[in-house]
Amino acid sequence: MSKxxxxxxxxxxIPPGYVATYGDVAALAGLPGHARLVGYALHALPEFSDVPWQRVINAQGKISLGRAYPGGDLHQRHLLEAEGVEFDANGKIALKRFRWQPSC
Structure with a gap:
């Protein structure tokens, strides 16, 4: 299997209503320390992929799409809010509440 x-x-x-950080995904994929690779991989997804890319956020609990895709951060936020993920007034997700903890 490729990276x-x-x-x-x-x-x-990652189940609906939960998020993981780029670093979380990298570690769980056996690629610790390669959070950027997770970003590159998600960026490479075709438009109508079944991979729930919106559930991956940065380590600060925020969306990181704004610079790469103008308006992409709002789209991601809307998708997450539709799943029940909540944002505070600063656009941050409470990782203690919404971070996915797989039962390995």
């Missing part, structure tokens, strides 16, 4: 495929397999496991 991207390993990343996608992990992201597919």
């Amino acid at each position: 991207h495929q390993r990343i996608y397999a992990v992201v597919r496991q």
